[in-house]
Amino acid sequence: MTSSGYVLEYHLVNYRRTWRGSVLSSLVLPLLTVLGFGLGVGAYVNGGVDGVAYLDWIVPGLIASTAVQTALGEATWPVLSYFEWNKMYFAQASAPLRVTDILGGHLAFMAFRVLTAVAAFLLIAAAFGTLHSPWALAVPPLAVLAGLAVAAPVTAYSAFVTTDSYLAILFRFAVLPMSLFSGVFFPVESLPVALQWVAYALPLWHAVDLSRAATLGLDPGSGALFQVLYLLLWCVGGWLLASWRFRARLVV
Amino acid sequence: MTSLIHARGLVKRFDGFTAVAGIDVDVQAGEAFGFLGPNGAGKSSTMRMIGCVSPPTEGTLEILGLDPRRDGPAIRARLGVCPQTDNLDPELTVRENLTTYARFFGIPRRTARARADELLEFVQLTERADARVEPLSGGMKRRVTIARALVNEPDIVLLDEPTTGLDPQARHLVWERLFRLKKQGVTLVLTTHYMDEAEQLCDRLVVMDGGRIAAEGSPRDLIERYSTREVVELRFATEDQSAYADKLDGIAERVEVLPDRVLLYTDDGDAALAEAQGRALAPASALVRRSSLEDVFLHLTGRTLVD
Numbered sequence: 001m002t003s004s005g006y007v008l009e010y011h012l013v014n015y016r017r018t019w020r021g022s023v024l025s026s027l028v029l030p031l032l033t034v035l036g037f038g039l040g041v042g043a044y045v046n047g048g049v050d051g052v053a054y055l056d057w058i059v060p061g062l063i064a065s066t067a068v069q070t071a072l073g074e075a076t077w078p079v080l081s082y083f084e085w086n087k088m089y090f091a092q093a094s095a096p097l098r099v100t101d102i103l104g105g106h107l108a109f110m111a112f113r114v115l116t117a118v119a120a121f122l123l124i125a126a127a128f129g130t131l132h133s134p135w136a137l138a139v140p141p142l143a144v145l146a147g148l149a150v151a152a153p154v155t156a157y158s159a160f161v162t163t164d165s166y167l168a169i170l171f172r173f174a175v176l177p178m179s180l181f182s183g184v185f186f187p188v189e190s191l192p193v194a195l196q197w198v199a200y201a202l203p204l205w206h207a208v209d210l211s212r213a214a215t216l217g218l219d220p221g222s223g224a225l226f227q228v229l230y231l232l233l234w235c236v237g238g239w240l241l242a243s244w245r246f247r248a249r250l251v252v
Numbered sequence: 253m254t255s256l257i258h259a260r261g262l263v264k265r266f267d268g269f270t271a272v273a274g275i276d277v278d279v280q281a282g283e284a285f286g287f288l289g290p291n292g293a294g295k296s297s298t299m300r301m302i303g304c305v306s307p308p309t310e311g312t313l314e315i316l317g318l319d320p321r322r323d324g325p326a327i328r329a330r331l332g333v334c335p336q337t338d339n340l341d342p343e344l345t346v347r348e349n350l351t352t353y354a355r356f357f358g359i360p361r362r363t364a365r366a367r368a369d370e371l372l373e374f375v376q377l378t379e380r381a382d383a384r385v386e387p388l389s390g391g392m393k394r395r396v397t398i399a400r401a402l403v404n405e406p407d408i409v410l411l412d413e414p415t416t417g418l419d420p421q422a423r424h425l426v427w428e429r430l431f432r433l434k435k436q437g438v439t440l441v442l443t444t445h446y447m448d449e450a451e452q453l454c455d456r457l458v459v460m461d462g463g464r465i466a467a468e469g470s471p472r473d474l475i476e477r478y479s480t481r482e483v484v485e486l487r488f489a490t491e492d493q494s495a496y497a498d499k500l501d502g503i504a505e506r507v508e509v510l511p512d513r514v515l516l517y518t519d520d521g522d523a524a525l526a527e528a529q530g531r532a533l534a535p536a537s538a539l540v541r542r543s544s545l546e547d548v549f550l551h552l553t554g555r556t557l558v559d
Contacts, residue, residue, distance in 0.1 A: 095328060
């Protein structure tokens with residue numbers, strides 16, 4: 001096993017304390033959002049969106065959004081805490097781990113959390129009969145990619161700030177608008193053009209768009225390749241920023 | 253004999269601020285070596301360089317014959333680190349803190365578990381093995397941190413202020429355990445500003461001040477070199493102790509006037525006290541004591557508060 005594997009193992013041992021509650025909420029939250037948005041709001045959306053029933057249309061968006069939200073939860077307070085509060089990263093840095101092991105192990109855990117949350121959502125989605133194509137199997141890896149595309153740069157951000165008021169700012173001014181305007185609840189085409197481009201620039205919309213094509217069995221076209229590459233770009237850029245920040249904090 | 257830690261002209265600078273200003277240090281196998289000094293003397297910066305989490309700015313540093321700049325992970329695999337502030341995972345149990353940490357060293361799970369049990373026995377925390385760390389007392393957390401530092405059976409244990417903030421019982425327990433480690437041949441490197449701790453534990457120590465080494469030797473050497481055998485502490489019933497300084501002239505090798513008392517540094521405290529009394533000086537209280545490392549420390553680093 002590699003050193004980042006040992007770091008992942010530490011995070012999993014830590015997760016073992018709370019996994020029951022976490023699994024429960026991974027099932028209950030999708031259920032509530034599917035009922036509330038898919039069926040509740042969906043009842044008022046006559047004719048669905050682009051000829052697709054609103055429930056079927058919104059579920060893949062909610063899945064992508066869940067992936068990103070889970071990643072955000074793991075890449076903010078825990079990262080800040082490991083630097084500022086319980087200082088676990090510093091403990092890890094005194095062991096024979098390299099900075100990339102510490103970061104890589106933690107990101108691997110974030111990917112694991114995204115994967116379990118999305119798997120749970122897919123179960124709920126299947127129970128409501130909203131998965132219309134075997135391509136739905138592509139959703140978990142896609143969700144991990146989208147999760148890391150957000151987790152990596154946000155980890156860098158959390159390693160940059162030293163108080164959690166900056167995390168609240170991130171959620172208020174970046175995450176909330178991204179969640180609202182990335183085509184999760186309504187098509188981005190309904191937005192003013194300027195905001196559409198904001199949606200295209202952020203990772204979530206690409207994850208929503210690709211997930212939607214996957215669960216509905218639509219042909220995503222050749223643009224899908226570029227969307228995947230774009231998400232990868234966020235992962236790589238985020239990784240570089242995060243390892244730069246981690247090194248600046250841990251090796252001084 | 254080759255030294256486990258070998259530093260020559262070691263310098264650490266942060267954005268124009270020099271924390272360590274060129275020190276030479278050699279620590280031999282099996283030795284208990286101490287870094288003493290006031291806050292800001294450069295002790296912790298030195299420890300972090302030795303711990304291979306802080307690259308030296310200048311100078312030579314070799315640990316276990318390896319170069320920290322290149323072989324950081326290989327060196328850290330053979331170090332045990334007890335940092336100044338405990339960085340345990342408060343949510344995990346005492347045992348999990350040890351076993352997960354052991355895994356970072358690639359120690360197999362079964363071995364990690366067995367070693368954790370042994371070490372918890374060693375620091376007298378067996379009953380707390382399955383308790384979460386968070387509600388434990390400061391002394392217990394410190395012992396968990398020390399146990400964690402030993403989980404890889406290190407060649408060198410680095411202890412940054414191991415007993416700061418502990419109550420006397422906890423301090424004595426920690427000292428006793430560290431003393432046992434030393435008996436087992438483990439090399440200890442510690443920082444402290446408790447002189448009694450240094451006298452108890454260290455075979456050899458350096459006093460650091462302003463990033464430099466002000467003195468080096470065994471506790472006994474240092475006392476002999478920088479202080480006298482005994483110290484007489486006189487308190488006079490007056491506002492201004494310095495009024496008596498002239499009258500005490502010539503009684504001792506060195507007379508130091510403090511706001512609340514006068515210290516006479518001499519090899520024969522009783523004789524000095526008798527002579528003071530012979531000069532019809534009647535102190536409100538008088539105490540003859542042996543010179544301690546604290547006298548050396550204050551002599552070398554001054555009495556001014558450094559923050």
